[in-house]
Structure formats: C-alpha cells, structure tokens
Amino acid sequence: MNDSIRSQFPSLKRIINGRAIVHLDGPAGTQVPQSVIDAISSVYSNSNANTHGQFTTSMETDSLIDHTRNQMAAFLGAESGNNISFGANMTSLNFVLANAIARSLQPGDEILITQLDHEANRGPWLQQRKHGIVVREVLLDEDGSLDYADFEKKINEKTRVIAMGMASNILGTVNEFDRVRQMAYEAGALLIVDAVHFAPHLLTDVKMIDCDFLLCSAYKFYGPHVGILYSRHGALDRLDTDRLRTQEQHAPYRIERGTLNHAALAGVSAAVSFIESFGEGSTQRDRIINAMGVIQTHERGLAQQLYLGLRDIDGIDIYGPPIKETQRAPTLAFTVENYTPEQICRQLAEKSICAWDGHFYALRAVEVMGLLNQGGVTRMGISLYNTADEIEYVIATLKEMLNN
Ligand SMILES: Cc1ncc(COP(=O)(O)O)c(C=O)c1O
Structure with a gap:
C-alpha cells in the first residue's frame, strides 16, 4: 500500500488541528475513494431513473x-447475483430476516446468539422472546474469544437458529466457524452470519462458511451506506417476509x-472494483482473493505495530486476542x-487522530467485560489506507499524553 492509494481518498487530505487526519475509525465506517464518489454522482448526472421502464436510463x-x-456475489464467493439482496443497512435487513424466520418457529424453539456480538445481530433475535421463543447466549471468555464448551452445552435438538458474528467489531476476535458449522449441521439449525466487521479485512467465502444467510455493510469496505444479504439458494424463497404484492x-x-x-448501489459496485484493483488473477474472484491477501498483510503489519507500541506504554490495558494470531481482525x-476512553479520544482528536470511545453497539461484550460503567474502551481500527508513519505518530502521541 503506497501514497498513490492514499491519494485516491479525498477525505484523508482534510487538515484538522494543523495536521492531515489519522483515521482509525474504519470499524465505524471507512473513508471512500474517488472512484466510489464518481460512481455515485454519475448516476445522478447521467441516468437517474427508476426501474423497469422502456426508456434508456431506466x-x-x-x-x-x-x-x-x-x-457482490464475486466479493462474497456466492454462486450468482440471485443470492444477493440489498437494504438500507445490515440492521434493517436483519430485522426483516429475523421476523420472517421467527414466523416459522414454534414457542419453545431455541435461537442461539453470543455475548460478543454487535446488537444488530442480537436485538432482532432477542425480541422473538415475546413470541415464546427461547433465546440463549453463548458466553464470552476473558481472553476475548467465545466459550466453545458453553456453545456445545447450549445447542440442542430444539436449536433452530445460530446467529453470530464472524469477527468482533470491538476486540477483533475471529470466531471459529469450522466448529460452529459442525454444531449447526448436527443440530439441523440455520446458520446466520454477521460478516460486517470481517468482510473488509479477511476473505469472505460463503461456500466455505456454508451459512444459510450472511450479512455485511458496504460502508465498512470503502463504499456507501447499503446493507447486503447473501442467502443460500432456495433459503429466502422459503421465508414469509414482509413484502408487497406488487x-x-x-x-x-x-x-x-x-x-x-x-x-x-453504483458506489457498492465501485467499492468491489476498488478492492479488486489490488489483486492479480485471471478471474474476478481470483483477483478479489489475491487482493484480500494483500490487504490482510498490510493491515496485520500495522495492527502488530500498534499492538506492540500500546503494550509498551505504562497504564494501557489491551483487550482481545493477540495480533500474532492469523485469524484476527486489525482492530x-x-x-x-486514570483516564476515561472519552477523555483519551478527545485528547487524540486534538492531535488529529480519529478514534472512537464507548461500546460501539457491542454493548453486551463491554457489559460482561465489566467496562460499561467506565465508559467502555478506546477502539482503533486499521484500514488499507493507514500507514506505518501514522501508527508511529499515534504511539508517540499517546506516550507524550501519558508522560511515558
Ligand atoms: C459487527 C457489526 N455488525 C453489525 C453492524 C450494523 O451494521 P449497519 O450499520 O449496516 O446496520 C455493525 C456496525 O457497526 C457492526 O460493526
């Protein structure tokens, strides 16, 4: 990753408090390259029409x-575009999905969620309790991974749905899908995966994950605010979704x-092309696979640099699995x-460093980690446009702030 990549992101040129911003809030939404901005504006300048008309722009x-x-099918490794649906964002799609699936359940049927997940993949399932559905949650271990013994204990012949994240948007933990898939098979449960935090950083392959549904969000991978749902062939057609007869x-x-x-949607398509442009190969999927490897190597290097730098600063406690693990998001x-996360982030902002404080909607994880009353944590997420110089600056700034 080099300067020519950074120069494709106009917003990274923004000077705040005398310095170009260091954007470490990609987990809340990445910056957007010029090609995505151009694709979006081109729709309004050239062909702004609704669907199914007999005229050219339609x-x-x-x-x-x-x-x-x-x-999106190429990006996720799906069979075809027929496996891909769109919505306003992941949360709205997941509410519609959960309500549709719940219509096929009986009181006493069980749904398994986890303590590590974003509320977007908990709330839509938790609300099914009012229909007599039992919702159980897998425990989070102190090391930031899920408790798989607890998983096995809580899954049984009544489990109809396992809804869980691929990667945590707070701790960077990547969940062990080989184990989860096996448990889902054995229980005959639907496997529904939140890949919102995984998809920007690691290769998503719906065939390998072998899930029934997978959700992600384009604004986390250099695109605009659009939610994306992958569904296994035939799975969506079986659901009683809220829909119009028209x-x-x-x-x-x-x-x-x-x-x-x-x-x-034009922006989503351009975001996939942007990612693909980092890879080589004879097919689009090959280029995406190769590009995700390039992105992963770059991001892992910077995450490791940040992790080691933070670890050396007195008074800092880092949560989640160590960065050396191969399956880990760079977050x-x-x-x-002696500082609240809000105080830290405010002081970082004065030095042009954008990092977020709080629970990032991974509320349950922060609650069970016992950090909710202290304002949660400070989160830094690496994106493909970040550089080693920026990380060095972040570490030096924190050392200076804390008199290390
Ligand atoms: C892991 C995870 N899941 C779900 C969501 C919700 O996505 P959306 O904002 O598209 O509804 C987010 C957003 O931060 C997220 O990080």
Missing part, C-alpha cells in the same frame, strides 16, 4: 442493480423493500489508567 438502472448483485416474490427481491438507493480495544 434500463441502465436495471442493469446497474443486476451488475451490483454480481459484483413486488417480485422470489429471491433476491423477496426481502427488499420499496425503491433501492440506485446511486449508492484494537484498550483502556488507560
């Missing part, structure tokens, strides 16, 4: 939507509501003795 919208489904009744449309954000959470 036909362009139809093919834009189909093309974006195919782009819409197409089959997958991938069956879960979509009203008019999609066409301009944003670090820490607390600083």
Whole structure:
C-alpha cells in the first residue's frame, strides 16, 4: 500500500488541528475513494431513473442493480447475483430476516446468539422472546474469544437458529466457524452470519462458511451506506417476509423493500472494483482473493505495530486476542489508567487522530467485560489506507499524553 492509494481518498487530505487526519475509525465506517464518489454522482448526472421502464436510463438502472448483485456475489464467493439482496443497512435487513424466520418457529424453539456480538445481530433475535421463543447466549471468555464448551452445552435438538458474528467489531476476535458449522449441521439449525466487521479485512467465502444467510455493510469496505444479504439458494424463497404484492416474490427481491438507493448501489459496485484493483488473477474472484491477501498483510503489519507500541506504554490495558494470531481482525480495544476512553479520544482528536470511545453497539461484550460503567474502551481500527508513519505518530502521541 503506497501514497498513490492514499491519494485516491479525498477525505484523508482534510487538515484538522494543523495536521492531515489519522483515521482509525474504519470499524465505524471507512473513508471512500474517488472512484466510489464518481460512481455515485454519475448516476445522478447521467441516468437517474427508476426501474423497469422502456426508456434508456431506466434500463441502465436495471442493469446497474443486476451488475451490483454480481459484483457482490464475486466479493462474497456466492454462486450468482440471485443470492444477493440489498437494504438500507445490515440492521434493517436483519430485522426483516429475523421476523420472517421467527414466523416459522414454534414457542419453545431455541435461537442461539453470543455475548460478543454487535446488537444488530442480537436485538432482532432477542425480541422473538415475546413470541415464546427461547433465546440463549453463548458466553464470552476473558481472553476475548467465545466459550466453545458453553456453545456445545447450549445447542440442542430444539436449536433452530445460530446467529453470530464472524469477527468482533470491538476486540477483533475471529470466531471459529469450522466448529460452529459442525454444531449447526448436527443440530439441523440455520446458520446466520454477521460478516460486517470481517468482510473488509479477511476473505469472505460463503461456500466455505456454508451459512444459510450472511450479512455485511458496504460502508465498512470503502463504499456507501447499503446493507447486503447473501442467502443460500432456495433459503429466502422459503421465508414469509414482509413484502408487497406488487413486488417480485422470489429471491433476491423477496426481502427488499420499496425503491433501492440506485446511486449508492453504483458506489457498492465501485467499492468491489476498488478492492479488486489490488489483486492479480485471471478471474474476478481470483483477483478479489489475491487482493484480500494483500490487504490482510498490510493491515496485520500495522495492527502488530500498534499492538506492540500500546503494550509498551505504562497504564494501557489491551483487550482481545493477540495480533500474532492469523485469524484476527486489525482492530484494537484498550483502556488507560486514570483516564476515561472519552477523555483519551478527545485528547487524540486534538492531535488529529480519529478514534472512537464507548461500546460501539457491542454493548453486551463491554457489559460482561465489566467496562460499561467506565465508559467502555478506546477502539482503533486499521484500514488499507493507514500507514506505518501514522501508527508511529499515534504511539508517540499517546506516550507524550501519558508522560511515558
Ligand atoms: C459487527 C457489526 N455488525 C453489525 C453492524 C450494523 O451494521 P449497519 O450499520 O449496516 O446496520 C455493525 C456496525 O457497526 C457492526 O460493526
């Protein structure tokens, strides 16, 4: 990753408090390259029309939507664009999905969620308790990984759904899907995966994960605010989704509501092309696989640099698995003795460093870690545009702030 990549992100040129910003809040949404911005604005300048008309610009919208489904299928390793549905964001899609699945459940049926997950993959399932569905949660261990013995204890012949994240947006933990998939098979449960934090950093392969549904969000991987749902062939058609009789009744449309954000979809497609541009190979999927390897190597190097730098500072406690583990997202959470995370982030902001404090909607994890009353943690997430110089500056700034 070099300067020419950074120069593709106009927002990274922004000077605040006398310095170009150091953006370490990618887990809350990455910055966007010029190609994505151009693709979005081009829809409004050239072909702003609704779907299914007989005129040129409407036909362009139809093919834009189909093309974006195919782009996302390539990004996720899905069979075709027919496996890809769109929505406003991951949370809204997951609510519709959870409600549709719950209609097929009986009181006493069980759903398994985890303590590590973002509320977007807990709340839609927890609310099914009012229909007599039993929702159990897998415990979070002190080392930031899930308690798999507890997982095995809580899964049984009544488990109908396992809904869990691939990677934690607070601790960077990557969950052990080989084990989870086996447990899901044995229980005959649907496997629903939140890949929002995983997809920007590690290669997503829905065939390998072998899930029934997978959700992600384009604004976490250099695109605009669009939620994406992958569904296994046939899985969506079996669900009783909330839908209008005027819409197409089959997958991938069956879960979509009203008019999609066409301009944003052009941005999603451009974001996939942007990622693909880092890879080599003869097919699009090969280039994406190769590109994700390049991105992972770059991000892991910087995350390791940040981890080692933070570890050397007196008074800092880092949470989550060590960065040397291969399956780990480049996201670090820490607390600083005698400071609240809010105080730390405010002082970092004065030095042009963008990092977020709190629970980041991984509320349950922060609660069980006992950090909620202290304001949660400070989180720093690496994205492909970050550099070693920036990380060095962050570590030096923290040392100076804490008189180390
Ligand atoms: C792991 C994870 N899951 C789900 C979400 C919710 O995504 P959205 O904002 O698209 O609803 C987020 C957003 O931060 C997230 O980090």
